[in-house]
Amino acid sequence: MLVPANAYDYRQLAKKRLPKQFFDYLEGGSYNEHTAQANITAFNDVQLRQRVLQDVSKRSSAHQLLGKPVAMPIALGPVGLAGLFARRGEVQAARAASAAGIPFCESTVSLCSIEEVAAASKGELWFQLYMLKDRGYAKELLERAHACGIEVLVFTVDLAVLGARYRDTRNGIAGAQGVRAGLARATDLLSHPRWLLDVAIKGKPLVFGNLQAAVPNAKSLPAFKHWVDQQFDDAVTWQDLEWVRQHWPGKIMLKGILDASDANIAADMGFSAIAVSNHGGRQLDSVPATIHALPAIVDAVAGRCEVLVDGGIRSGLDVVKALALGANGCLLGRAWAYALAAQGEQGVANLMATFKAEIDVAQALTGCTTIAQINRDIVITNNG
Numbered sequence: 581m582l583v584p585a586n587a588y589d590y591r592q593l594a595k596k597r598l599p600k601q602f603f604d605y606l607e608g609g610s611y612n613e614h615t616a617q618a619n620i621t622a623f624n625d626v627q628l629r630q631r632v633l634q635d636v637s638k639r640s641s642a643h644q645l646l647g648k649p650v651a652m653p654i655a656l657g658p659v660g661l662a663g664l665f666a667r668r669g670e671v672q673a674a675r676a677a678s679a680a681g682i683p684f685c686e687s688t689v690s691l692c693s694i695e696e697v698a699a700a701s702k703g704e705l706w707f708q709l710y711m712l713k714d715r716g717y718a719k720e721l722l723e724r725a726h727a728c729g730i731e732v733l734v735f736t737v738d739l740a741v742l743g744a745r746y747r748d749t750r751n752g753i754a755g756a757q758g759v760r761a762g763l764a765r766a767t768d769l770l771s772h773p774r775w776l777l778d779v780a781i782k783g784k785p786l787v788f789g790n791l792q793a794a795v796p797n798a799k800s801l802p803a804f805k806h807w808v809d810q811q812f813d814d815a816v817t818w819q820d821l822e823w824v825r826q827h828w829p830g831k832i833m834l835k836g837i838l839d840a841s842d843a844n845i846a847a848d849m850g851f852s853a854i855a856v857s858n859h860g861g862r863q864l865d866s867v868p869a870t871i872h873a874l875p876a877i878v879d880a881v882a883g884r885c886e887v888l889v890d891g892g893i894r895s896g897l898d899v900v901k902a903l904a905l906g907a908n909g910c911l912l913g914r915a916w917a918y919a920l921a922a923q924g925e926q927g928v929a930n931l932m933a934t935f936k937a938e939i940d941v942a943q944a945l946t947g948c949t950t951i952a953q954i955n956r957d958i959v960i961t962n963n964g
């Protein structure tokens with residue numbers, strides 16, 4: 581392939597470029613991966629209504645997310661360990677997002693620290709946090725993000741416990757590993773010399789930038805997994821979110837809402853936004869595809885907070901479908917990580933240009949010159 585044309589092409593390139601264990605970590609869903617797949621295929625159940633002979637000569641994809649202007653209604657969502665996909669991966673992705681005029685969300689479990697990313701990118705940054713049992717450490721992370729000038733906290737609520745990812749188990753990165761598994765992993769790394777040079781050698785230090793004080797052996801993924809199992813708090817309730825509010829002066833988006841009842845509580849509590857998400861099908865398999873869950877949630881929220889959505893979004897057409905079903909914007913996950921793994925910052929920048937062009941054409945051919953004009957009238961769903 582000479583020139584990758586879309587997210588699927590970047591996926592192919594990422595598969596070649598990355599050691600199998602890291603491509604599988606990126607690509608995989610939980611259990612039988614039904615939901616991870618359904619997130620993608622469900623977009624085929626939503627069709628765009630083509631309209632003709634409307635003057636669409638003046639079009640704009642500009643919009644607002646969480647009160648800030650964006651060039652298109654997209655943010656790069658939190659993807660943990662992105663620094664394993666390309667050298668200083670989070671920095672490269674944040675720079676590409678900044679150039680594209682969209683926010684970049686730094687995951688708690690990034691390789692580059694929030695300070696490194698903030699120093700390297702002038703664009704809008706968000707910070708994602710999981711609730712940790714060690715509230716003192718969680719508070720410290722919030723303070724660090726705030727000190728970097730970040731105003732939006734993305735608080736992930738769908739990871740009380742970890743869904744099993746069988747690919748990671750098979751590749752020996754989901755728990756304790758024996759000598760044979762260790763050798764197989766090393767062989768996998770050594771047989772990807774371009775990755776080895778770019779990431780393992782030139783991309784040092786390979787540590788969890790936000791968690792250095794907490795993760796005893798940041799170079800070992802099994803040790804990290806152990807820390808996650810120990811620290812992620814399965815006792816968290818809606819009441820605990822008051823603690824988060826007390827310690828975060830900015831806006832908060834709850835990420836991982838999939839049910840209208842939960843969306844209703846979040847809106848009642850006055851959160852700025854929710855992200856309709858099933859963690860890219862990486863948590864509870866067999867839950868609904870997000871694009872199917874979205875309309876009922878939008879109806880339940882009834883404009884009380886912003887509703888973003890992620891899961892299976894691979895093109896600007898998918899973005900327009902999500903907007904038509906009531907989303908204010910979309911988070912990208914694997915799509916940007918594929919581009920990063922394939923071609924670094926330039927890959928992410930090129931993919932964002934592709935998304936923008938795809939949104940533009942979908943707007944033009946559905947007769948919408950602004951993002952605000954996109955509504956349910958421009959789609960036909962399988963339900964009518």
Ligand SMILES: Cc1cc2nc3c(=O)[nH]c(=O)nc-3n(C[C@H](O)[C@H](O)[C@H](O)COP(=O)(O)O)c2cc1C
Nearest residue numbers: 606657658659660687736859860890891892913914
């Ligand atoms: C490799 C990988 C790592 C992820 N890490 C995080 C994370 O650290 N925090 C988080 O809230 N979500 C995380 N997610 C979930 C994404 O933010 C997002 O919900 C999901 O990827 C969207 O689905 P998509 O990849 O099909 O677009 C991760 C997803 C992937 C694929």
